[in-house]
Amino acid sequence: MFHYRQVLAHMRSGQSDRQIAKAGLMGRAKASELRRIATEQGWLDPRRPLPEDQTLAAVLKGPKRPASESILAPYHDKIKSWHQQGIAGTTIHQALVRNYGFTGSYSAVRRYLQQLKASAPEATVMLDFKPGEVAQVDFGKGPKITDTTTGEIFSTWFFVMTLAFSRHQYAELVRDQKIPTWLGCHRRAFEFFGGVPEKVVVDNLKSAITKACWRDPKVQRSYAELAQGYGFLISPCPPNEPRKKGRVEAGVKYIKRSFLPLRRFRSLADANRQLRQWILETAGNRIHGTTKQKPLTLFAEAEKHILRPLPDRAPEPAVWSLHKLHGNCHLQFEKCFYSAPYRLVGKELWVKATETTVRIFHEHELVALHPRKHRPGEKSTSTAHLPPDAVAYLMRDPQWCLRRAEAIGPNCSRLIRSLFSHRVTDNLRAAQGVIGLARKYGQVRLEAACRRAIIFDSPKYITVKTILAKGLDQEIPDPVPTRLPLAYTGKGRFQRTYQVITASHREDTICTPCPN
Structure with missing residues (x-):
């Protein structure tokens, strides 16, 4: 006009x-x-x-010309409903062709969907926050870094926490989004700010929210425990509503566009050092597009002293997870194995893991405490958690058997040593069985039975057991020539020396005078 x-x-x-x-x-x-x-x-x-x-x-x-009616007008309600459900335009076109005999092209559907979007513009509201009231947290895809020392190439993620009032932010590059990483990043962010906000707005990642829901979201137990320790409220975004934390979303984009380009990183530590310097020098001292002030200055003047103080003793980040106790009386956590009482085999147990310890709970009762293992395949076992039979077998090792045999007598000790000296068979159970016969027959009879088994060169468990069962240990064995060894000496069982043989021949031969 x-x-x-x-x-x-x-x-x-x-x-x-x-x-x-x-x-x-x-x-x-x-x-x-x-x-x-x-x-x-x-x-x-x-x-x-x-x-x-x-x-x-x-x-x-002048008067507007009447617009021509679209060929999709008869299906308006259906198309609008499908579009609101997030169904793709190609799928809508295929459904119209398949179910309603639609003869138009996909382009007609695409133009109609564009009209639907233009006819219903969505209005939003800019939220205002008080100093120290809210911090928004998010992850963003980071660069691939090649460690110049080891040559390892790995992917990274940005962890970003932005204070909603001043727009001052903490950022860190990490390798994953697992629960320990998530908790550790929060701890370092609070220490960077020197205080804790009243509320932390988070997305619905599994490290924070186990079940995303508009009304009743479920918070990950580890994250809830950290929030209690620091005294902040967790405020999950509704599902598919990332704009509820738009300030940290903008912070992630700002890092990707301003910090990442034209930089080289020698390692993860070097990347985080450069990122920390960039936050305090460049990002913190720029004129923010919305507040029209420097984030670092606004934070120092109006927000830093409003944050809640850090606790005197920082809560130790702990990871809670649910695991099943296997038949071997161990559960697996982070590729390591930890024992729990055998009576709980097959049941679901809660594991609380810190950097140094692993605690296992059953129905809120602490049933096991172990030092934290970190190398895959490591095992922490308490013998008190194993079934009695297994404990007995583990405790009665060869040294135990030898000590018990020496206490019973020399023949028993000699027989046990003979069992352990076998070059083919592991005779630990046989030795345990021989020692166990003392409970039923007594040490005196066992010593005699071992002596008889040795005499007949049969140092076996079944031999000793048969001797005791038949009472043969009570009989006096047939006299054995003194020229024969009483036990196996490393030579042939019935071997005799030349002197013995000749002496015996002289005794049994009658000399007659020679006729000549």
Whole structure:
């Protein structure tokens, strides 16, 4: 309308359509049409003021031409419902063709969906926060870093916490988004700010929220415990509503666009050192587009002293997780194994893991405490958690068997040593069985039975057991020639020396005088 007013002013001053066109204000044909309408309306009379813009618009625009009806109009309600559910345009087009015999192209569906979006613009509200009231947290995809020392190439993530009032932020590059990383980043962020905000707005990542819900979201137990320790409230965003934490979303984009380009990182530590320096020098001292102030200055002057003080003793981040106790009386946590009482085999147990300890709970009762293991495959076992039979087998090792055998007698000790000296078979259970016979028959009879088994060169568990069961240990064994060894000595069982053989021959031979 301002443009039309200019042309009308030139017409009222006496300029022709040719002069108006030559000045570049309007073409001759359009100026001629405007002059005709202005003459009919009496706008060219210099004694009368020009009409208001609303009157000019009503006369010059004229009645609108009726728009042609879209071929998709009969399916308007269905298309609108599908679009609100987030169904893709190609899927909507295929459903119309398949179910309703639609003959139009996908382009018609695409244009119709664009009209739906344009006809219902969404209005938003800018939220205001008090100093120290809210911090917003988010993760963003970071760069791939090649460690110049080890040559390892790994992906990274940005952890960003932005104070909603001052826009001052803490950022850190990490390797993953697991619960220990999430908790540790919060701790370092609070220490960076020197205080704790009243509320932390988070997305629905699994490290923070186990079940995303508009009304009743479920908070991860580890994160809830950290919030209690620091004294802040967790405020999850509704599902699919990232704009509820738009200030940290903008902070992540700012880091990606301003910090990352044209930088080289030698390692993760080097990247975080550069990031910390950039936050305190560049990001913190820029003029923010919304607050029109420097975030670092606004934080120092109006927000830092409002934050809640850090606790005297920082709560130790702990990871809670649910695990099943296997039949071997161990559960697996972070690729390591920890024992729990055998009576709980098959049950779900809560594990609370810190940097140094692993605590295992059953129905709120602490049932096991272990030192934290970090190398995959490591095992922490308490013998008190194992079944009695297994404990007995583990405790009665070869050294235990030898000590018990020596207490019983020399023959028993000799038999046990003979069992352990076997080159093929592991005779630990046989040795345990021999020692165990003392409980039923007594040490005296066991010692005698071992002596008889040794005499007959059969140092076996079944031999000793049979001797005791039949009472053969009570019988006096047949006299054995002194020239025969009483036990296995490393030589042949019935081996005799030449002197023994010749002496025996001289005793048994009667010499007769030679007839010559």
